Amino acid sequence: MTNFIVKKVAVLGAGVMGAQIAAHCVNAKVPVVLFDLPAKEGPKNGIVLRAIENLKKLNPAPLGNKDDAAFIEVANYEDNLDVLAGCDLIIEAIAERMDWKHDLYKKVAPHIAPNAIFASNTSGLSITALSEGFDAELKARFCGVHFFNPPRYMHLVELIPTVATAPAIIDQLEGFLTTTLGKGVVRAKDTPNFIANRVGIFGMLATMYEAEKFGLTVDVVDDLTGKKLGRASSGTFRTADVVGLDTMGHVIKTMQDTLQDDPFFPVYKTPEVLTKLIGAGALGQKSGAGFYKKVGKDIQRLDFATAQYVTGGAKADDLVGRILKEKDPVKKMKALRESTNAQAQFLWAIFRDAFHYIAVHLDTIADNARDIDFAMRWGFGWQVGPFETWQASGWQQIATWVKEDIDAGKAICSAPLPAWVFEADRTGVHTAAGSWSAISKSYVPRSTLPVYQRQAFRATVLGEGTATGTTAGTTFFEDESVRIWHSGTVEQPDDVLIFSMKTKMHVIGPGVIAGMEMAVAEAEKNFKGLVIWSADAAEGGAFSAGADLQSMLPLFMSGGVKAIEPMVAKLQQAHMALKYANVPVVAAVAGLALGGGCELMMHTAKRVASIESYIGLVEVGVGLIPAGGGLKEAALRAAADAKGTDILQFLKNYFTNAATAAVSKSALEAKKMGYLAANDVIVFNPYELLHVAKVEARAMFDAGYRAPLKAQVAVGGRYTMATITAQLVNMRDGGFISAHDYKLGAMIAEIVSGGEIENGSIVNEQWLLDLERKAFMELLNHPKTQERIMGMMQTGKPVRN
Missing domain, CATH: 3.40.50.720 (NAD(P)-binding Rossmann-like Domain)
Structure with missing residues (x-):
């Protein structure tokens, strides 16, 4: 090589x-x-x-x-x-x-x-x-x-x-x-618009055609074809506005110029409304108007009949919304096809058009069906590809329905489905052996290029039947909160243990804390290292969205604030156990690492982060302060950066980030903010995260890893605290922050400064953890904090009070 x-x-x-x-x-x-x-x-x-x-x-x-x-x-x-x-x-x-x-x-x-x-x-x-x-x-x-x-x-x-x-x-x-x-x-093959734009733009044109046929407005179509279908939230018309109507017009023109012998050629006609909009210079988002127009704070929609902009925001019918919530794809597709509701009929029509199109064109535009599914998932933001949807909805039944529509003249084109669709034993196009290729009439396996050896769990297509990060390897322990496992067999275990969180958004509650302690103990006994990684990291999941406030509620209701203190102490100790474990602990971070998730990551020996990592201490949003050791780590890092000079200069960055709940917009920015260390590794392909994290853990162990010695830290004391607080007073008195924001800021300043002690005093980590916990408990009792917590739980949005 x-x-x-x-x-x-x-x-x-x-x-x-x-x-x-x-x-x-x-x-x-x-x-x-x-x-x-x-x-x-x-x-x-x-x-x-x-x-x-x-x-x-x-x-x-x-x-x-x-x-x-x-x-x-x-x-x-x-x-x-x-x-x-x-x-x-x-x-x-x-x-x-x-x-x-x-x-x-x-x-x-x-x-x-x-x-x-x-x-x-x-x-x-x-x-x-x-x-x-x-x-x-x-x-x-x-x-x-x-x-x-x-x-x-x-x-x-x-x-x-x-x-x-x-x-x-x-x-x-x-x-x-x-x-x-x-x-x-x-x-892709060298055919016009390749795979994703060929299938995607056809889909948008078919959607526009069917919307007109069923008399649906652009806002309703976008509500129906966005998140409710597991596709990009912008739906169809809004996506066109974002892409630019001139760009879309150009891609359509390529199809008109080069695809005259395509049976779907009539569909490639530029919609009249699109021609008019482009002619008027309304090119979508970049020109301020397209299918939508922003007027003040309102988003108006184009009314096709009058060519005027009118009030938008109409949504799908409740009946159709309920059908789309059906978990079983077979039942869902049947309900759409049999419903008399125009919106449901519209949805069946756009599914049928897509299935018809990809079946007719599979042999000319792609090597196999998997490439079409990945192109639509990765290029157009679909959660499930079109062939996967067809296969999940019952291959033969759908094929029969599509054929019936073609024969009845209801389809968008009269070309018959190819013979391979109806082969007697066919239940789909994706199998354990590979994905169907209409050209070679065989199932094509995945690429075996060396680069894919770095992806422990590659993106899968439905029906492929390969092991995933939730089922692979050998489980040491599993419950509803965590899975502790390794990727070897019982006879031949792998040398790195993996800790995966299973809670929603990987929030940290009692089950996760107990699992963490168990994982560290097992890794120290039998493995070279421990990697914290979750299976949905590559698919845009979260590393951890923080502490599980929901699990605190019953405790709070029954025993008040006092009942919660032991849990906070437990979380602090679990994080300290990660930091001082006798084998290296590596956090494989992707997506959100907020609040407690950020703190967990800060306590590991090393972090391997996907470039798309959004990291921050966001507790002030719910009226709390970080209490899982995050502010303690900030004080330690600032002291290390200062190397004996004025610590305030280095603390400012950490203080500001925590007090304003700033979140990094990338792993690169998280390094600048101090949440990732200079020697942490940034990975660009999320599917390679686990591989790189295991390599790092192994290398650290093989290089003779020792846990850090228990830190003693010089702090800024009351001098630093007073300097930061003075700036907060100005912000409060100038009306930039509320009185409660001031209180939170002052508490954060006190903790990162080490409290009411002399500048340059030496404290240990437990001293700082105790300050965090004391402040956290005081805030939990505060009515303004309780308002923020309830507001966040009810609406998911921060309350400013």
Whole structure:
């Protein structure tokens, strides 16, 4: 195996996509140079410089740490083409015009290094046609690499080889995209709009067509086709507005220009309303109006009949809402098909259209059914892919119903379903042996590239029957709160123990605390280390959303505040047991690590965090202060950073973050905030989190790991406390914070400063933990805190009081 190391990437084109691809390379510590045309006036690299400035303002943020924008090298096609010689990967991301792309290729081709990979981020143009004019040598190193917008957050990248592309090139690129940039790679055929946009845009067009047929308004359609279907919350029309109606129009035009022999061709007609909106310059979110328009605080919707904007916000009928809550997919689909409600009939119609389309086109657009499901899940935010939905809903029954609709002229197209759909023993397209390929008429297994050895549990498709993180390996102990296990067998155990939380959002209650103690004891006895990891981490779950307030209520009701104190002390001691365990404890963090979850993570020997980790001490939101050792750790870290100089400078950061309940918007930002340490590892592919965490735990043990010695810490005392509190007084008196916020801030200041003692006094950790617990108990008794807790439990939103 030879290493494929990308030492530098060039991105050609500083538009929305190009600039964000460059930003994501920088997130991953990959040096990148961003090219565009020379500016007609001002500095020659003005276009690129403006694009980089814009990256800092975009939301969601393309950069994990805004300051990293400075690492993007700027260039233009007139003065800097020689820079390309030092790039291992060149990604072209200019506007979707074949002639413009060809002009640019003529310019850059002579400067491309002999082993570099050259790729186009086109969203649908033919890769083979793009490579025309290259010599054979460059053709072998050219392919399509289609990122989805926004590139940092969308998991999908479609990789499109041509007949001439060298297979080794594609394998190398797949490894780089998967591990370094953290993507889910699907290999697509060189057909118009590839897989996700082909199926996704067809789905949007079919939805618009059926909505008109059933007389539904845009807001109702979006309510029906968003979260209720397990898809992106923006639904259909709102998604179009976000993508940009001109962009959508362009993708539709590609289908019109290249798919004349497609039986669904009539569906690719640009909807009249879309043509009118684009003509009027209403391009969606970026122009302030599209299918929706923001007027003051209200969101208005377009009324198709009058072409005017009217009050929006209409929702799905209750009856349909109830059908969609049905857990059994077979019953749900039957209820939709048999209902006389127009909204239910509309939903059956869009499911039928999608099933019809993917069955007819499977042989031409994808190697197998799994690639279509992953493309829709990772590129369009569907929780379940279209083939998975069909299979779960009863394959043969659905196939019969779709055929009946086609025969009755109810379907969107008269093309029959292919014969393979009705094969006698077929119960679906995904099996333990692989997923159905209509071209090779066989079940295709998963890719065995070395990069996938790093994914202990790969993303699965329904029906594949592989072991998951909730069922795999050997269980040491399991109850409703936790699972303690390892990935070996009873005869051959693995050498790293895994602790997984099973509570909702992995909140920490008595069961989790007891499980943690048990896991540490077992790891110390029989394993090299302990990893805290949960199975849904890769699918956008939480590491831990904090302490389980719900489980405190009965205690509080029966025994008041006093009854809760032992539980808080237990939590503190469980965290200390992690910190001083005799084998390394590694937290594998992804998603939310809030409050107690953040504190748990801060007490481990090391953290391995997904870039998409949102970490913070947020207790003030419910009128409490962190009491699981988080403020104690802040005092320790500030003292270590200060190395004997004025501790206040270093405490300010930790104090402010806790007092304002600040949450990191990425793992990179969490390092800056001090929640992750400088030597903690940031992982870009959440499916690799467990692998990397186990490697770290093993390496620490093999290097002779010893728990840290019990810390004695110098604190700022009353001097630091008074300085911070003085600033809080100004904020309270100026009306920026409430009296209760002031009280919380003053308590946090007291704890991180070590209390009413002399500046420079030496205290131990227990001293600081006692201060945390005392303040926490006092606040639990406070009516304003009780209001905040009840408000959060009832509405899920913080109460400002």
